[in-house]
Amino acid sequence: MRKILHTAHIYMIVGVVSGLYYREITKLNDFTGDTQLGVVHTHLLTLGMLFFLIVLMLEKTFTLTAGKLFTWFFWVYNAGLALTVLMMTVHGTQTVLGVQTSPVISGIAGLGHILLTVGLILLFTDLGKRLPAKTG
Structure with a gap:
């Protein structure tokens, strides 16, 4: 359970820092348009x-970590989110700096979304196995 809490905490810190980064880089470059950094x-x-x-x-209620799929969900989902957010940051920074972006960045971000989807499928499969059997 601590690993899940620490993961949430890390995302909170990185999320707040990314908001600061967005504000400061757009201010320093006098950028007023739309950029992926905003999201x-x-x-x-x-x-x-x-x-x-x-x-x-859900872990507290259903002991998700007891399922074999939880570890797979945890790492696949985190990899997908990290990849997606990293590519959004790269693309958004390039937009602010006026640098031409590569279609490869969108492709890698798409791979991140695929990993997120696989991670969600693993989570729901694990959750389904941890729920009590249907009665009556």
């Missing part, structure tokens, strides 16, 4: 911190 903060706080706080409650 990195909310992605980290929602898909990271809040999501893992919910997983923590």
